[in-house]
Amino acid sequence: MTESKRIKLDEVKNPVIVTHSGTFHADDALAVSMLRKLPVFAEAELVRTRDMDKIANGTIVVDVGAEYDPARQRYDHHQRGFMETFDDEHTTKLSSAGLIWKHFGEHILAAHLNLGLDNGLVRLFFKKMYDDFVEAIDAIDNGISLYPEVAGPPRYRSRTDLSSRVGHMNPRWNEPFEESDLLVRFRRASQMAGSEFFERVDDMMLAWYPARQIVQEAIEARKSFxxxxxxxxxxxxxxxxxxxxxxxxxxxxxxxxxxxxxxxxxxxxxxxxxxxxxxxxxxxxxxxxxxxxxxxxxxxxxxxxxxxxxxxxxxxxxxxxxxxxxxxxxxxxxxxxxxx
Known part of the structure; x- marks a missing residue:
């Protein structure tokens, strides 16, 4: 997030986060939860809709609207021709979660960890959390196989990943529901996704990074003990x-x-x-x-x-x-x- 973009958002008086109505997925649930870490969106109104007039009035729009325009805070990935990736080292097409992380991740980390943006841990965790958490959400949402070169059916199925668990929080296909019920379910799914994500960030700070320091010291000393x-x-x-x-x-x-x-x-x-x-x-x-x-x-x-x-x-x-x-x-x- 550039300084000009941050200033522009800070000027918003009554921010509104817009995402799509209907069935929700892990990418939009996580994207909204991550945005809540930014002070400007902590108490923002959440609107789930496909109405283009309501979408146009959103302060920030994720996973709906068929636009990717960071200057206007539009972060959809469904439109024809969209091929954005996290950086030149990655090939996985971004979902809404990856887009929010790419553009706001360092500020989200700085806010959550109470660190300055220039702290080296922010940049280290920014890439690590994409590799270890967000990229899988991007890939699953975009239908990218974990093993694209492997032919034949998998030996077993895994339906316990975050994307699957969020998916199971939608109503059953034969269960009547109102859009207000979906909003309640979405909030619960977003809270779950964000809780797991930020617990992983905390684990990196409290366990992963201290271990990295110990491992680095041991590798450096491996010829001298x-x-x-x-x-x-x-x-x-x-x-x-x-x-x-x-x-x-x-x-x-x-x-x-x-x-x-x-x-x-x-x-x-x-x-x-x-x-x-x-x-x-x-x-x-x-x-x-x-x-x-x-x-x-x-x-x-x-x-x-x-x-x-x-x-x-x-x-x-x-x-x-x-x-x-x-x-x-x-x-x-x-x-x-x-x-x-």
């Missing part, structure tokens, strides 16, 4: 931390590749024992960059210690993606031996 692999292929954490979601982004930012990519992560578990875990090839993958050695897999306790010649071994999973040892030193020995 006692017992480290000279190529940095073992990353050591002295505390439990959610590392997976950060590993790949930080590798790209720090330009780590090839023979210096981390293969194993060492960390303590809840019981005070230690784990050695193979790094997956990607965040969603169940395939490891280098699984623990095949002869170790499925073996436990003393038998595993005798096989590896490493005291304190507890187990190695049958797939080789993770193993355990009673001590940090033992877990490090397992990782170094796996490298060899």
């Amino acid at each position: 006692e017992g480290a692999d000279p190529q940095g292929r073992i990353v050591l954490f002295d505390r439990i931390v959610g590392w997976k979601s950060h590993m790949y982004e930080l590798e790209a930012e720090m330009e780590i590749s090839g023979d210096e990519q981390p293969l194993y992560v060492i960390y303590p578990d809840e019981s005070g024992k230690w784990r050695v875990q193979a790094v997956p090839v990607s965040l969603e993958s169940f395939t490891s960059r280098r699984a623990l050695p095949e002869p170790w897999r499925g073996i436990r306790d003393e038998q595993l210690s005798e096989l590896t010649e490493i005291p304190g071994c507890i187990f190695v999973h049958q797939s080789g993606f993770i193993g355990g040892n009673a001590t940090k030193e033992g877990a490090l020995k397992m990782a170094r031996k796996a490298l060899a």
